Structure formats: structure tokens, C-alpha cells
Amino acid sequence: MMANLLKVDSLRVRYGEYEAVRGVSFTLGEGEIVGIVGQSGSGKSTIAKALMGLERVADGKVDRADVSMQMVFQDAVGSLNPRMTIRQTLSEVLCHGKGVPRRSESIDERIARLLGYVGLSAAVLDQYPREMSGGQCQRVSIARALAFEPRILVADEPVSALDVSVQARVLNLLRGLRNELGLSILLIAHDLAVVKNVCDRVYVMQNGSFVDEGPSEKVFSSPSSEYTKNLLSAVPDVDRALHQRRRCV
Numbered sequence: 639m640m641a642n643l644l645k646v647d648s649l650r651v652r653y654g655e656y657e658a659v660r661g662v663s664f665t666l667g668e669g670e671i672v673g674i675v676g677q678s679g680s681g682k683s684t685i686a687k688a689l690m691g692l693e694r695v696a697d698g699k700v701d702r703a704d705v706s707m708q709m710v711f712q713d714a715v716g717s718l719n720p721r722m723t724i725r726q727t728l729s730e731v732l733c734h735g736k737g738v739p740r741r742s743e744s745i746d747e748r749i750a751r752l753l754g755y756v757g758l759s760a761a762v763l764d765q766y767p768r769e770m771s772g773g774q775c776q777r778v779s780i781a782r783a784l785a786f787e788p789r790i791l792v793a794d795e796p797v798s799a800l801d802v803s804v805q806a807r808v809l810n811l812l813r814g815l816r817n818e819l820g821l822s823i824l825l826i827a828h829d830l831a832v833v834k835n836v837c838d839r840v841y842v843m844q845n846g847s848f849v850d851e852g853p854s855e856k857v858f859s860s861p862s863s864e865y866t867k868n869l870l871s872a873v874p875d876v877d878r879a880l881h882q883r884r885r886c887v
């Protein structure tokens with residue numbers, strides 16, 4: 639049996655009178671990639687923020703078994719300090735932040751290891767975020783998250799701001815990290831094609847609740863809710879593009 643690193647039970651989150659998350663339950667197992675998909679405004683980011691302790695949990699339980707968790711955001715460029723080179727950004731986390739030292743590695747060795755995880759060359763180290771592509775910035779922000787040696791990565795729309803071809807590459811990177819580091823990933827997206835191709839299991843969210851859940855193939859081949867069926871019929875183009883890209887890489 640796969641151990642659950644994260645277990646969320648009947649989570650509710652409110653903004654004043656408005657209940658954005660209405661009693662959702664889900665699990666994330668060790669080395670698993672689990673998707674939460676739903677339209678904009680359905681409550682996905684609110685779940686992520688509640689998990690990270692950035693929003694107050696009104697009711698329900700979040701059991702994270704004492705494991706470290708880091709978050710990656712949609713706006714990778716904006717999440718990096720524009721006045722710092724990539725070397726400075728990563729050094730800051732490793733030297734002054736809560737980046738976890740490992741063995742007897744020097745800072746430079748640790749930076750090299752982080753770049754290796756995300757498939758960036760050392761050439762980016764002296765660049766500023768504005769000199770890099772969106773995909774490269776997202777790789778840097780993933781590397782920065784990995785500096786904390788998390789067991790769980792919460793990725794909130796990590797590819798939504800990227801071109802479709804770049805999306806596929808960043809998604810493949812996430813899958814590689816799961817395979818190589820045994821990372822567990824909660825992948826949040828509004829685009830069904832994104833989760834369909836990457837996630838082991840998926841939860842479909844509508845208006846603060848889950849309306850479908852299960853192994854990805856099952857949810858997408860025989861969706862049980864009308865909502866999922868409608869989502870599925872709305873995204874064939876992106877899905878096809880992802881498949882085409884993967885075939886020619």
C-alpha cells in the first residue's frame with residue numbers, strides 16, 4: 639500500500655460569508671501525481687493556499703504527516719525577484735532561507751544539483767528573469783522550491799502562462815522529478831488536457847466541490863458528471879497539441 643503523505647478531510651474555506659471550498663476530501667500518496675481540475679473560480683487556489691497555511695481552514699482536517707511542502711505558482715516570472723540573477727535567487731534560498739543543506743556540498747555544488755533537476759544549464763546563472771523565457775523562469779521557480787527538499791510540491795497552474803509546446807516540456811519535467819526524486823505532486827489546472835496527460839488520479843472541481851474523481855484514464859474515458867463531460871468536449875485542441883508535441887520530441 640502506498641502511504642498517504644497528505645490527507646484532506648471535508649475541508650471548508652470561507653471568504654467572509656462566501657464559501658469558496660465546500661467540504662472537499664482527497665489524498666496524495668507517496669510518489670503520486672494528483673490533479674485538481676476545474677474552471678476559473680471553482681476554488682482550486684483556495685485549496686492550495688489552505689494547504690500551505692495561507693488561508694484559514696474554516697472546517698475539516700488537513701493531515702500532512704509532518705512532511706515538507708513547497709508551492710510553485712502560475713506567474714513564474716513575477717514570483718522571481720527581477721533585481722536578482724538566478725544565481726543570487728538560488729543562493730539566497732540556500733544560504734539565508736530555509737533551504738536544507740545536504741551532505742558536505744558547497745553552495746555552488748548545490749546550485750548545480752538544483753539546475754540539473756530542472757534541466758537548466760549553468761549559463762542561466764548570471765541572467766535576470768527578464769532575460770529568460772517563461773518556461774525557463776518556471777524551471778527556476780521549481781528549482782527554488784526543490785532547494786527546500788520538499789516531499790510534496792503543490793503546483794498551482796504551473797504551465798497556464800506558457801506556450802503549449804513549452805507546457806508539455808515543463809509537465810514532462812514534473813513527471814521526471816516524481817520518478818527521480820520520488821516527489822509527490824498536487825497539480826492544479828483549469829485545463830483538462832494538462833492533468834489528463836500527467837496525473838495518476840484526478841479530482842474535478844466545480845463551485846467549491848468535487849464532482850468527479852478517480853484514476854485519470856477512468857475519469858476521462860467515462861466521466862460520471864455532466865460537468866466533466868462538458869470540460870472534456872471543450873479542450874480537444876490543446877490535448878491534440880500536447881500529444882503531437884510529445885510524439886516529435
Ligand SMILES: Nc1ncnc2c1ncn2[C@@H]1O[C@H](COP(=O)(O)OP(=O)(O)O)[C@@H](O)[C@H]1O
Nearest residue numbers: 653656658676677678679680681682683684685
Ligand atoms: N481573497 C479573496 N477574497 C474573497 N473572495 C475570494 C478571494 N480569493 C478568491 N476568492 C473567490 O473564491 C472563489 C474561488 O477562487 P479561487 O480559489 O482563486 O479559484 P480558482 O483557483 O479555481 O480559479 C472565487 O469565486 C473567487 O472570486
Ligand SMILES: [Mg+2]
Nearest residue numbers: 682683684795
Ligand atoms: Mg487559481
